[in-house]
Amino acid sequence: MLSKVISFALAGLDGIPVEVETDINNGLPAYELVGLPDAAVKESRERVRSALKNSGRKFPAQKITVNLAPADVKKEGSCFDLAIAVGILKATEQLTGADLAGIVFLGELALDGSLRPVTGILPLLISAKAKGYTSFMIPSGNAKEAAYIAGVQVYAAHTLTEVVDHLSKLAPLPALETAKYAGASPQDYNCDLAYVKGQATAKRALEIAVSGGHNILLVGPPGAGKTMLARCIPTIMPSMTFEEALEVTKIHSVAGILSEEGIVSLRPFRTPHHTATTVSLCGGGNRTIKPGEISLAHNGVLFLDEMPEYSRSALESLRQPLEDGVITVTRSGGAVTFPANFMLCASMNPCPCGNYGSADKICTCTPAAIHKYRSRISGPLLDRIDIQVEVDSVKYDDLVSDAKEESSAAVKERVERTRGIQRARFKEGKVRVNADMGEREMHEFCALSRECEEILRLSFDRLKLSARARARIIKVARTIADMEGAEQIAPAHILEAVSYRTYDNFN
Amino acid sequence: MYTKEEKAEIWLDSFHLDYGKKARLYQLAKHPLELARRFSSLRSEIEKIVGDAMCNALASSLETSEYVNGLMQTYAEKRIRCVSFSSPLYPELLRQIPDSPFVLYCRGKAELLHERKFAIVGSRRTLPQILRTAERYARDLSPYFSIVTGIADGGDSAVIAGALASGKLISVLAYGFDYVYPECNRVLLEKVEKQGLVLTEHLPDEAPRSFLFPARNRIIAGLSEGVLVISGGEKSGTRITADYAYSYGRDVFAFPYSLGVESGIGCNAILKEYAKLTDNLVDIADAFGINLTEAEEVLLTGAELAVYNSLKDGEAHISEIAERTGLKQHEISSVLMLLEMKKLAAPCGGNRWAAVK
Numbered sequence: 001m002l003s004k005v006i007s008f009a010l011a012g013l014d015g016i017p018v019e020v021e022t023d024i025n026n027g028l029p030a031y032e033l034v035g036l037p038d039a040a041v042k043e044s045r046e047r048v049r050s051a052l053k054n055s056g057r058k059f060p061a062q063k064i065t066v067n068l069a070p071a072d073v074k075k076e077g078s079c080f081d082l083a084i085a086v087g088i089l090k091a092t093e094q095l096t097g098a099d100l101a102g103i104v105f106l107g108e109l110a111l112d113g114s115l116r117p118v119t120g121i122l123p124l125l126i127s128a129k130a131k132g133y134t135s136f137m138i139p140s141g142n143a144k145e146a147a148y149i150a151g152v153q154v155y156a157a158h159t160l161t162e163v164v165d166h167l168s169k170l171a172p173l174p175a176l177e178t179a180k181y182a183g184a185s186p187q188d189y190n191c192d193l194a195y196v197k198g199q200a201t202a203k204r205a206l207e208i209a210v211s212g213g214h215n216i217l218l219v220g221p222p223g224a225g226k227t228m229l230a231r232c233i234p235t236i237m238p239s240m241t242f243e244e245a246l247e248v249t250k251i252h253s254v255a256g257i258l259s260e261e262g263i264v265s266l267r268p269f270r271t272p273h274h275t276a277t278t279v280s281l282c283g284g285g286n287r288t289i290k291p292g293e294i295s296l297a298h299n300g301v302l303f304l305d306e307m308p309e310y311s312r313s314a315l316e317s318l319r320q321p322l323e324d325g326v327i328t329v330t331r332s333g334g335a336v337t338f339p340a341n342f343m344l345c346a347s348m349n350p351c352p353c354g355n356y357g358s359a360d361k362i363c364t365c366t367p368a369a370i371h372k373y374r375s376r377i378s379g380p381l382l383d384r385i386d387i388q389v390e391v392d393s394v395k396y397d398d399l400v401s402d403a404k405e406e407s408s409a410a411v412k413e414r415v416e417r418t419r420g421i422q423r424a425r426f427k428e429g430k431v432r433v434n435a436d437m438g439e440r441e442m443h444e445f446c447a448l449s450r451e452c453e454e455i456l457r458l459s460f461d462r463l464k465l466s467a468r469a470r471a472r473i474i475k476v477a478r479t480i481a482d483m484e485g486a487e488q489i490a491p492a493h494i495l496e497a498v499s500y501r502t503y504d505n506f507n
Numbered sequence: 508m509y510t511k512e513e514k515a516e517i518w519l520d521s522f523h524l525d526y527g528k529k530a531r532l533y534q535l536a537k538h539p540l541e542l543a544r545r546f547s548s549l550r551s552e553i554e555k556i557v558g559d560a561m562c563n564a565l566a567s568s569l570e571t572s573e574y575v576n577g578l579m580q581t582y583a584e585k586r587i588r589c590v591s592f593s594s595p596l597y598p599e600l601l602r603q604i605p606d607s608p609f610v611l612y613c614r615g616k617a618e619l620l621h622e623r624k625f626a627i628v629g630s631r632r633t634l635p636q637i638l639r640t641a642e643r644y645a646r647d648l649s650p651y652f653s654i655v656t657g658i659a660d661g662g663d664s665a666v667i668a669g670a671l672a673s674g675k676l677i678s679v680l681a682y683g684f685d686y687v688y689p690e691c692n693r694v695l696l697e698k699v700e701k702q703g704l705v706l707t708e709h710l711p712d713e714a715p716r717s718f719l720f721p722a723r724n725r726i727i728a729g730l731s732e733g734v735l736v737i738s739g740g741e742k743s744g745t746r747i748t749a750d751y752a753y754s755y756g757r758d759v760f761a762f763p764y765s766l767g768v769e770s771g772i773g774c775n776a777i778l779k780e781y782a783k784l785t786d787n788l789v790d791i792a793d794a795f796g797i798n799l800t801e802a803e804e805v806l807l808t809g810a811e812l813a814v815y816n817s818l819k820d821g822e823a824h825i826s827e828i829a830e831r832t833g834l835k836q837h838e839i840s841s842v843l844m845l846l847e848m849k850k851l852a853a854p855c856g857g858n859r860w861a862a863v864k
Contacts, residue, residue, distance in 0.1 A: 200836045201830075201836055201840070201858050202825060204836060204837050350856060356856050357857030358855020359822075366631055366660065367631055367658055368659035368691060371660075371691055376531055386608060390858045392857050392858050462847070462848045462850070463844075492841045495840070495841035495844040496840050496841045499843065
């Protein structure tokens with residue numbers, strides 16, 4: 001007899017419906033699996049056989065043919081186990097009376113018949129829902145993640161027996177209740193600006209950067225607290241909306257790094273090690289194309305600690321996604337587009353020995369060595385970093401002082417107000433924050449008074465800024481003006497924006 | 508173009524002979540022209556000085572006029588003007604020193620050699636606020652002097668930045684024109700060649716080597732009526748320049764430094780021995796009987812003045828400035844940028860600032 005069961009395969013962030021056809025014929029016992037399965041799918045035979053036996057069902061001693069249709073799409077992973085097992089049960093008439101039409105089966109089987117969670121449930125469910133499927137059978141380990149999809153019936157089972165009993169209506173499972181999404185608050189993060197002592201200049205720069213969506217470079221001696229500051233960035237970013245959280249969860253789900261909560265409500269903070277390769281940053285892989293660090297940092301922060309230590313090619317690969325907010329990874333298996341809209345935060349030492357600008361330690365680097373060190377970050381990449389700020393080495397007195405520092409919650413409130421001003425300004429356009437402004441928006445929203453122009457001209461003259469810094473400075477000045485609620489960019493805003501060009505200003 | 512005497516001097520200088528051998532050849536025949544004329548009769552003595560192979564090379568180069576013509580053409584192609592000992596352009600002050608170079612290879616405005624000259628030298632590691640001060644000194648002295656310096660990061664670069672606009676600037680190299688060292692100064696060097704003068708005692712293919720730099724410093728000292736040392740550590744090359752200048756009987760000036768400033772140890776050392784303490788441009792001007800034109804007063808607004816005054820006691824962190832002035836930190840950032848544009852303040856790194864005196 002022939003049976004047909006629906007499952008889904010993952011291609012990037014999209015799901016493709018896969019029909020699992022099972023046919024049982026008389027003949028020598030055999031098991032044929034066709035339809036471009038990879039090794040993990042092929043091995044499903046052993047898992048299915050044991051799981052059926054250990055659930056008190058029979059694995060038929062006949063010739064079994066399983067076809068995964070469409071036959072020209074490569075199938076990967078272990079999420080077809082459940083569909084195959086159910087297909088065999090149906091084809092061998094061990095599952096009478098059950099109507100499998102329209103139900104999507106996803107899950108990996110353990111030898112004892114229990115169900116193991118699989119990666120990518122959320123994107124699979126979302127694309128299945130878009131294709132009109134409304135009923136799902138999934139492992140209970142994926143229940144939390146799946147619960148955020150509204151308008152569908154999701155049944156989460158612990159074992160194959162539960163699935164069979166549910167399908168044959170012996171013991172129907174309750175459909176999952178849709179979970180309500182609650183955005184994260186600063187208290188949910190591990191760090192808080194309140195614990196960062198001093199560093200007023202850097203904190204101010206962080207606030208500007210987050211308010212206007214600018215990328216930021218923290219320059220400071222080792223142990224100054226650059227990483228701690230960077231870790232505070234997500235705490236002052238506006239809370240993620242449900243849509244944003246879903247996008248992030250999809251990516252993390254595909255990468256298999258989803259935590260217990262099921263949905264990512266905290267803004268991601270990714271810190272790839274400086275030995276990271278281009279592929280690990282941008283995404284790729286041999287057969288399955290997995291998202292890279294920049295996609296995992298989508299809607300959050302990508303923190304590159306000690307930026308000059310990263311390989312040149314890895315850094316250069318960030319340029320296009322920084323501009324477009326997406327990355328298209330092309331491999332022999334096909335091309336996949338992952339979202340990669342992240343805020344870049346980089347840190348570096350001011351010079352090879354790290355002591356340049358330190359109050360008490362002596363820098364032993366020659367100016368030429370400092371130039372060489374700083375030139376490891378290419379101009380075009382630096383061009384995409386609007387704010388460069390120096391982080392001070394911390395004095396012991398500062399560390400133990402009880403001076404009250406502003407909390408992340410207070411800063412976040414201001415950031416949300418500034419973001420609101422920008423939303424009202426850009427309305428429905430592609431531009432959401434000041435940093436995204438193109439020539440047209442700058443022309444419309446960044447009119448400069450003659451006095452401002454004069455200051456800008458002077459600062460280029462006197463401070464030997466690079467020409468491409470101009471647009472950066474104006475955008476940052478726009479954000480500073482927004483933070484004050486000012487309609488017009490004032491000279492003080494321009495001047496402060498100029499002061500965040502430490503890097504260009506090295507003589 | 509070149510006279511016969513000059514051509515002979517350039518000819519003799521083109522053989523990579525070291526200074527001592529050249530000097531002995533000069534002694535032998537009073538002048539290279541004489542040497543060339545009486546080459547065959549002097550041959551045995553020349554051979555004793557320069558060796559067999561070199562002597563043959565010298566002899567064969569004299570057989571036709573091709574060698575010298577080729578030399579002239581090469582120099583012309585490289586835009587090099589040779590100012591040799593018998594050239595009217597050869598600076599008188601440099602002639603007076605014990606081991607003056609036989610030929611100066613010049614690029615740029617060689618006529619600057621005729622002007623009064625004053626050297627300003629500093630080490631590569633110089634405090635940012637001192638760099639600004641040096642820049643101003645170079646600018647303000649350039650109407651009266653051609654400013655002589657080397658070409659390197661830090662002190663030299665600041666001096667060049669100050670004097671370049673006036674065009675009265677002489678940079679002395681320690682290597683030939685085929686090289687640029689350090690490479691990152693290529694653009695700067697080209698600017699000086701275009702607007703001022705670059706000179707060296709070395710043939711174009713002489714590569715930069717460390718021992719050539721102290722010898723270069725004798726030319727900087729020898730060219731100048733006076734030398735101002737803006738900075739220098741314990742073993743800085745500026746110390747060598749100052750010592751040469753002192754031994755040539757030139758005026759040496761130096762900035763004073765407070766205790767514990769490493770880039771100033773050398774300055775304080777020469778101040779103890781012979782240099783004149785300089786904390787004002789007038790100190791230099793008076794020594795040469797120059798009346799400086801009054802610098803125009805820079806007007807400061809209330810906040811600018813407050814921030815500037817808060818830097819009176821030396822380097823301060825932005826948070827310290829905030830404490831002293833009562834202004835917010837980001838307001839101070841704006842004011843400091845204004846002050847920097849007016850060249851009254853300089854960033855020292857790590858959010859610390861210093862006033863430029």
